[in-house]
Amino acid sequence: MNGVHDMGGMDGFGKVEPEPNEPVFHAPWEARVMAMNRAMGATGAWNIDMGRFSREILPPHVYLASSYYQKWYLGLEQMLVERGLVGADEVDAGHALRPGKPLKRGPFTLAEVDRVMTRGSFSRPAQAPARFKPGDRVRAKNIHPQTHTRLPRYVRGHVGTVERLHGAHVFPDSVVLGQGEDPQWLYTVRFDGRELWGPDADPTVKISIEAFEPYLDPA
Numbered sequence: 001m002n003g004v005h006d007m008g009g010m011d012g013f014g015k016v017e018p019e020p021n022e023p024v025f026h027a028p029w030e031a032r033v034m035a036m037n038r039a040m041g042a043t044g045a046w047n048i049d050m051g052r053f054s055r056e057i058l059p060p061h062v063y064l065a066s067s068y069y070q071k072w073y074l075g076l077e078q079m080l081v082e083r084g085l086v087g088a089d090e091v092d093a094g095h096a097l098r099p100g101k102p103l104k105r106g107p108f109t110l111a112e113v114d115r116v117m118t119r120g121s122f123s124r125p126a127q128a129p130a131r132f133k134p135g136d137r138v139r140a141k142n143i144h145p146q147t148h149t150r151l152p153r154y155v156r157g158h159v160g161t162v163e164r165l166h167g168a169h170v171f172p173d174s175v176v177l178g179q180g181e182d183p184q185w186l187y188t189v190r191f192d193g194r195e196l197w198g199p200d201a202d203p204t205v206k207i208s209i210e211a212f213e214p215y216l217d218p219a
Contacts, residue, residue, distance in 0.1 A: 001053070002144055002153055004060040009154030009196065030069040037076055042116040044104035046079055049176040053148040054079050124183035126168035130213070131185070136162045137219035138189060140211065148176040151215040155207075159219045160191040163208060171212055185213040 007013060025031045041051065054075030058066070066074065080086040090097050108116070132138055142157040143149070150172050166186040174182035193205030 001056055001147060001149065003056045004063050005056045006153045008152045025069075033069045033073045033076070037072055038116055039108045040076065040080070042105065042108045042112060045083060045085065047175050049148050049172040050079065051075060052172075053176050056148060122170040124168050124170060124181060126185065127183055130165055132162045132165075132187060132213070132216065132218075134162050134164060138162055138187075138216040139219045140189070141215055141217060143215070145173065147173070149173050149215075151211060152209060154196055155189075155191055155209060155211075158191055158195050160189040160195070162187050163190050164188040166210070169212075171214070173212075173214070187211055187213070187216070189216070 025034075037051070040046075041048070055063075055071045057078075058071060058074055062074065063071065077086075077091055081088055081091065085101055085103075087097065137159055138161070139159045140151060140155045140157065143151065144156075164187065166188070168183040169186045171182040171184040174180060187210070188208050189211045190206055190208045192203075193201040193207065194203060196207065
C-alpha cells in the first residue's frame, strides 16, 4: 500500500533524532496498549502483518499526528471493531455492553506470557529452488498493491544486486489477506544511491533492503 507510513526516501520530515536515555514507555497507558496488543495476538484473532496493515491504513493526518503507541491503539481498536469483537458503541462507552465473543485461542493466562513475548520463527521450507544468487542483478517490480507489502516504494522499478539469501520465509503479502503462509525466498538486495535518486545523489550512498522473491525480476 502506498500509504504515508512508507516514508523511505521522502523529503520534509527532518532527520531522525534519538532521545537520550529514552525510557521503554513514556507513560503507563503505552505499556497497557502494548499488553493489549500482545494479549490479542496470543488469541490468534489476527497475525502480525494484519496488525501492521491496521496501522498503515490510518488516515495520513491521523498517522502523522499520532505517537508510536497511539498508532498501535488505533490499529487495535480498528481490528477489534472490524471483527465484531468489540462494538464501536463499547469503545465510546469505555466498557463492555454485551457478552464477549469466543476467540480462536484463549483465555490468555499468566503461564503463557513467556510464549507470547518470544517471537517465533518465520522461516519455512522452500517450495522451489531460489531464482537468484549473490551477485545477480535484479529489478524491483513496480507494484502498487492496495494491501500490505514489505517492498519499499522508493526501490520499485530500480535495479540492485543480490547480496545474500536468507532462506524461505512466510510471505507477508499473502498472510495479511488470510491466504496462507505461501513461503518465499528472502534476499538482501543492495541499491546504489544514484540508481534510486538520480545523478545528484551522494555517490557513496548504498541502500540494502530485504526483498521477497515475488518482488523481483532479473535485470
